[in-house]
Amino acid sequence: MYTSVLCLCVILLHVWRCQSSICMSWKLQDNQLRITCTIDKIVLDVKLYDPFGVEVAYCLIPFPRTTCLSTNNNSTVIQDLHSGETVYITKSTTTNDHNGIWSCVHGKDNSKVNILVSDNSVYELLPRVTFNGQRYVQKHTQMTLLCTTNTDPIDPLATFYVDNKMYTTLHRNTSGCFSSFGATECNTDSCQCFPNGRSYILHYSSMVDSGTLAFRCSMDFKNVGSVSDCIFVSVVDITGPLISASETFPLTAGTVVDLTCTSTSRESVLEISMNCLATSTQSSHSSHDSIKNETTYVASLSKLVTSKDNGKTCYCKIVSKRLQISETIILQIIRAPIIHLQTQFVCNSSESAVLSCNLSGELSTFGFSGWIHSSGGTLLRQLDGNISGKTSLLEIKNCSFDDRGDYLCSAWNEDYTDVFLQNATTSLFVAGPPEIIETDIIIGDIATLSVQFFSPVKPNQPKWYVKNKIVTHSKLYNQSLSKEVIATTIYGRIKTIHGYVAKLRMPTNSADTIYCTVVLENEFGTTMSAFNLNNDSAVFHIRSIIWILIATFIFLITVVVITVFIWRRKNGFHERSSPTAVYFGAPQIDNNVNIYSETMSNYDEIDDGDLFPVNAGLREHSSPRTIETMGNYEEIDDGNLFPENQDDNHTIEKNGDEDEMQDLYIDIEIE
Incomplete structure (x- = not known):
């Protein structure tokens, strides 16, 4: 007895820390209302409550056996631990007794469902919703869920719930199929609606590493209301299988390739096997990572591939207690030349080195494309090797610092209409003093x-x-x-x-x-x-450098100033001087005009005699005198300078007194 109690306590402590998935659904069958509460793992007591919050059914902890009770004489309760279903069956014909929100409680988990049945439909064969999908899926993978019904719903739509929370509604209309999740139109990778409006497919991607997800699909029907069905999907913490190759695809015919299949798991024990090119192998070894708390399973094999193996498929399969997963890879093989070139050559300074590049494989018409010398990704030169059959030799004489770096050997092989190129790189290390x-x-x-x-x-x-x-x-x-x-x-x-x-x-x-x-x-x-230190041809004193820099600076400033001055003069950018007035004194009584000082050399001096000739008769026969200047000036008539009749501005007034006179001012503007 004490052992049973101890085991019961251990079980209760374990399950109390765990969270279960729970889902409710209902249907009318054989004139009975059947309410189903589905739980992925029944380890605690299960309780059902009617729309009034009254407990109508109770199932004890299933240890050592299942025991269920009903508070209504017209109702029964059955529980199936294998399917996880607790079904409440009632024969009541009064809709007021069962219409409303029912709930199911399992430990801390609960689920609710809304039941609506009319009086005219209680004993009819009513619509049924069926929900199907995988029971076990690999973590971080996509699962496919199918929800169908046997009759037309009120509207062509289905509502999907995940862990009792609405996830999306799929709706079909004349424009197509649409999802309320993201308000987007469905495509084949996300969701689908069948033309009859009775079937809907949801592609759901699981983001959890492990655990159980509760899915429910619900549709609305006339006189019945919402009818639903639910399923549980267990997420298995398995990664892989993944197939990798020791060589990069496409593979070269004639090479030996190592193929490896790996898979990791935290909970499940895996069996891994591989089959490729008529060779099979089982799990070769496994290793446990205590930090990540996961175990890695490995299967590997080696094969010599030929061009005949091109397009063949290799398989890898893992099997756990709940899940079986397969992975395939298709071989891609070409008839490219296989280059044999050691990874590094060493050359002593001032000595010679020979780099050798050899070919093998399924060769038909082949050749070399020369050598390329580079250093740090910078192309330095292209070189021709000494070719003999399937070998190209590159000789480097008197190795020096400049010869170090990478050397690429390039070869080709012609296979019918295809030409395959292959490259290989080696490095040259020059061992020498600094x-x-x-x-x-x-x-x-x-x-x-x-x-x-x-x-x-x-x-x-x-x-x-x-x-x-x-x-x-x-x-x-x-x-x-x-x-x-x-x-x-x-x-x-x-x-x-x-x-x-x-x-x-x-x-x-x-x-x-x-x-x-x-x-x-x-x-x-x-x-x-x-x-x-005193070699003048190789050394410059700092002071000399400073003086040279100063002299250079002064020279440049002088050149700039002169250049600007010449350019301004050439383009007419010179300053205009203010107009300068030249004053002439009025002539004395004897009409002898004083000579004035001329300010510009471009003008001729005016002779007094020309202005006031001694012989008045000579003036009558003389021609007007013209003073030529650099500018465009009119001829000046002597008579016009001092006319007999007084001018308004330039006149000499005589009032009988020869000592009195007015000064005559002639302003000449000089530009």
């Missing part, structure tokens, strides 16, 4: 000597010599070595590489001649570079 790329000297109060170099392996600390004596790192001789990206030229292409920069900073006197040497070393050898 190679100097550039040196530099900056002299001021502090001299900075620097050298940029490349080393195929990590170099040792550089050694600096000043006047043939080695110096160590100190405040007086500051030394540094850094790894930097430097630019260099390789076969005419400017390329950046990862190199090193070594520097020495030390005080210097420009009057002294200082010779310095740096020794660069790695495991393959040593390289040296000398510096002469």
Whole structure:
């Protein structure tokens, strides 16, 4: 007895932590109202309540056996643990007793259903809704659910519920089939409506890893109301199977390919098998990941594929207690050449290296397309190899830093009308001492000597010599070595590489001649570079550079100013001076006009005699005198300057007094 009680407590503790799926449906059959409460796992007591909230049926915990009771003499309760159904059957003929919302409770889970039956239809053969679908599905996969009825509903629509929550309504009209989920039109991948309006298909994608989903489909009928049916779908935590190949598809005829099928599971124990090209294999091994709490099952085989195997199918199947899943792969095989090329070649500095590229496979008409030398994705050069049969040899003489990088061998094979190309890449490693790329000297109060170099392996600390004596790192001789990206030229292409920069900073006197040497070393050898701090052909003093920059700046400013001035003069952009007045004094009594000072050289001076001739008769026979200037001026008549009759503006008035006169002003505007 104590053992039974202990087991019961353990079961109750286990099921109390679990959540079950529950669903309700109803139908009229054989003049009886049948209300069904379906539970995926019945482990607790089950209670049914009528629309008034009164408990009408009760089933005890099914341990050690099922026991159900009904509070109504005209009703019975039956329970089937295998199907998970608890059915309440009543013979009541009064609609007021059963119309309304009924509920079913299992532990903390509950479900409700609305029942509506008219008095005229209680004993008729009424509509029936049938819901079908997979009972077990793999996690994160799509399932297909079919809801049908044996008669026409009021409207051609069906409502789908997931875990007692409305998911979508499928509705058919003259325009097509539509889903309320996202307000979109159905397609073959999401949902379908049959032309008769009685059948509907829903494609549902499960986002849970495991557990049980409760689905219910409901339709409305005349005189009956809503009739529904439900199913439970168990989601199994299985991933796969997945088939992978050691080579990239399409496969090349004549190669050996490893095919592997894998699958993982957290709960189920799997059996995995594989069949390919008349070869079968069972699960070869399994491994458990304690962190993810999952087990991986593997089946693999190796096959030599030929062109005859093209289009054949390989199978992989996993079997669990609840589910069986298969996966297939179709082989794609071409008659491309198989290139045999070792992954890396090594060449000692200043020695020669030979790169060999060999072909095999189902060859008919084949050839090589040459070699391509690149470095870091940058094309450097194209080379021709020495071809002999199925082999292409590329000889590199006197290996240097420029020869390092990747070398691609390309070959082709013609198969009827198809030409298949194949490429393979190798690398060349040049084993040699550090190679100097550039040196530099900056002299001021502090001299900075620097050298940029490349080393195929990590170099040792550089050694600096000043006047043939080695110096160590100190405040007086500051030394540094850094790894930097430097630019260099390789076969005419400017390329950046990862190199090193070594520097020495030390005080210097420009009057002294200082010779310095740096020794660069790695495991393959040593390289040296000398510096002469007073070599004028290679060194510029900082002060000299500054003076050169200042002189260059002044020169550029002068050129700009002169250019702007000439351009403005050429295009007429010169300033106009303000009009300048030139004043002439009025003539004395003896009519001798004073000569004025002329302001512009383009005008002739006016002679007094011409203005006031001595012989008046001569003026009568003389022609008007013209003064020619640079501009367009009219001829000036002497008589017009001083007419006998007084002008309004330019006149000399004589009032009998020869000492009195007015000054005559003639304004000449000079531009």
